[in-house]
Amino acid sequence: MGKCIVITSGKGGVGKTTTSANLGTGLAKLGKRVVLIDADIGLRNLDVVLGLENRIVYDIVDVVEGNCRLEQALIKDKRYSSLCLLPAAQTRDKTAVNPDQMKELCEKLKKDFDYIVIDSPAGIEQGFKNAIAGADRALVVTTPEVSAVRDADRIIGMLEAEGLYDPELIINRVRIDMMNRGDMMNIEDMIEILAIKLLGVVPEDEKIVISTNKGEPVVLSDSSQSGEAFWNITRRLEGEEIPLISLEEGMLDRFKRIVGLR
Amino acid sequence: MLEVMKGIFSKEDSTSKDLAKERLRLVLVHDRIGVSPELIDDMKEELIEVISKYLDIDEDGLEMDLDRNDNSVALIANIPVKSLNNR
Numbered sequence: 001m002g003k004c005i006v007i008t009s010g011k012g013g014v015g016k017t018t019t020s021a022n023l024g025t026g027l028a029k030l031g032k033r034v035v036l037i038d039a040d041i042g043l044r045n046l047d048v049v050l051g052l053e054n055r056i057v058y059d060i061v062d063v064v065e066g067n068c069r070l071e072q073a074l075i076k077d078k079r080y081s082s083l084c085l086l087p088a089a090q091t092r093d094k095t096a097v098n099p100d101q102m103k104e105l106c107e108k109l110k111k112d113f114d115y116i117v118i119d120s121p122a123g124i125e126q127g128f129k130n131a132i133a134g135a136d137r138a139l140v141v142t143t144p145e146v147s148a149v150r151d152a153d154r155i156i157g158m159l160e161a162e163g164l165y166d167p168e169l170i171i172n173r174v175r176i177d178m179m180n181r182g183d184m185m186n187i188e189d190m191i192e193i194l195a196i197k198l199l200g201v202v203p204e205d206e207k208i209v210i211s212t213n214k215g216e217p218v219v220l221s222d223s224s225q226s227g228e229a230f231w232n233i234t235r236r237l238e239g240e241e242i243p244l245i246s247l248e249e250g251m252l253d254r255f256k257r258i259v260g261l262r
Numbered sequence: 263m264l265e266v267m268k269g270i271f272s273k274e275d276s277t278s279k280d281l282a283k284e285r286l287r288l289v290l291v292h293d294r295i296g297v298s299p300e301l302i303d304d305m306k307e308e309l310i311e312v313i314s315k316y317l318d319i320d321e322d323g324l325e326m327d328l329d330r331n332d333n334s335v336a337l338i339a340n341i342p343v344k345s346l347n348n349r
Binding site for chain 2: 145146149150153154157179181182183184185186189193
């Protein structure tokens with residue numbers, strides 16, 4: 001039986017889709033059978049981030065409404081045959097799928113896949129409730145900004161109310177230079193405020209923009225900080241113990257040493 | 263000289279991220295228990311009314327807010343008393 005993970009955030013634009021694409025691709029790179037579900041109905045995006053937009057015939061609403069079989073709607077990834085995408089419908093709204101249908105869909109997919117990764121829409125309305133309905137585990141993506149952290153806190157409360165206890169945090173778009181200057185909340189600050197387990201930290205990186213332009217998740221590139229961060233998060237998802245990459249602690253310690261001990 | 267030193271240090275202590283953290287902490291206390299600042303204000307008005315029956319209090323100096331310590335939230339009120347009413 002597979003595991004179903006939902007990627008949430010509350011606030012839009014913090015990197016849910018990028019995170020979903022990279023963790024899904026990363027898990028496939030680890031040899032897992034993975035299906036990515038785009039639950040952002042009406043605002044389909046996971047397909048373009050993965051570079052699969054030209055292959056869509058059917059979508060999640062077609063499956064739920066019985067217009068096609070589930071297997072017909074699953075799009076195979078270009079790079080990994082064990083990775084599939086179930087795209088969102090673009091011409092429908094968030095009420096086109098209900099929580100029971102989502103649960104049923106996830107249960108079916110769990111039989112054939114090791115991981116189901118669901119990209120949730122932003123917000124706390126019906127779309128979010130549908131996206132989390134079938135999940136066993138929830139990740140919350142935030143950036144180090146007050147608005148994103150506030151919304152993350154709200155989402156954590158709602159996940160717990162829906163029975164998804166112990167959500168895990170991914171802090172995205174981190175800038176070490178600003179943290180060192182005290183102009184951006186640091187990792188400890190955010191953990192203290194949100195009081196949940198940290199799964200990983202991803203630095204702000206222009207390679208993300210480039211990889212999205214190309215439709216190739218950055219986790220596949222060997223030479224990027226953000227790619228390395230997503231790869232580490234992928235392995236932590238699989239239960240490996242991997243220390244946070246040097247970008248947080250190494251840099252901070254070095255900074256403290258230079259400033260403090262001189 | 264000491265004042266200058268203090269000035270430098272206190273500036274360093276309150277960086278913009280500290281401000282962000284403090285503002286977040288306050289706003290989250292309200293978010294988490296679903297109490298708006300307006301509701302607190304209404305409660306404050308009524309409290310002043312009740313307490314004024316018994317004590318002469320400094321209404322302008324009254325402070326009331328929610329505070330969070332680890333897992334519990336407390337309503338903290340600081341009500342300066344001017345003098346006991348002669349009754």
